[in-house]
Amino acid sequence: MALPVVVYGHPVLRKMSDEIDENYEGLEQLIEAMWETMYDSDGIGLAAPQIGKNIRLIVIDGDPLSDEFPELEGFKRVLINPIITEHGEDQCIESEGCLSLPGIREEVKRPKKITVEYENENFELVEEELDGFAARVVQHEYDHVEGKLFIDHLSPLKKRLLKGKLNAISKGKVDVRYRIKTA
Incomplete structure (x- = not known):
């Protein structure tokens, strides 16, 4: 079942998320609901805080953007308790949007390469080196479990604008085709 997406202004988006283990009640159903919510909202990634859960859980399916970013072909992941252990020195700027910030797209500067450690849905430890847009998507979703949003990477002037x-978003005055939840 697709869940409402928590939007800007809700305090859950600004809290550091807690780690979970294989005994987290209803985890399999929660992951399934997150996939459904992400697909229903036309997203390519979704972090648990975006559905009101302060846990370190992310789902990503980059395949819809693989024509533009070939490194996303087949890039479908469940990341539990992710930690970015390394950031590359080279940076790049790309446009980003977010289901929790509907109607806003901005250029964001991020490292081109990262190393991330996480547990998959079977709680097997994975270490992955990512680059290009795959690294960007993971960094974007990782920000959510750290209590951050992509707008935090913008200049003070951009934020004021x-x-x-x-x-308007915090008051629910947005036109989206998915259900949202305000503070």
Whole structure:
């Protein structure tokens, strides 16, 4: 069942998320609901805080963008308790959007390469080196479990220019085709 997406202004988006283990009640159903929510919202990634859960859980399916970013072909992951252990020195700028910030797209500077450790849905430890847009998507979703949003990477001027849109989002005054949840 697709769940409502928590939008800007809700305090859950600004909290550091807790680690979970294989005994987390209803985890399999939660992961399934997150996939459904992400697909229903036309997203390519979703972190648990975006559905109101402060746990370190992320789902990503980059395949829809694989024509533009070949490194996303077949890039479908469940990341439990992720930790980015290394950031490459080279940076790049790409446009980002977010289901929790509907209607906002901005250029964000991020490292081109990262190393991430996480547990998959079977709680097997995975270490992965990622580059290009795959690294960007993981960093974007990772920000969510760290209590951050992509707008935190913008200049103070850019943030001030977005203030009206952010206020409207926090009040639920947005036109989206998926269900949202405000504070």
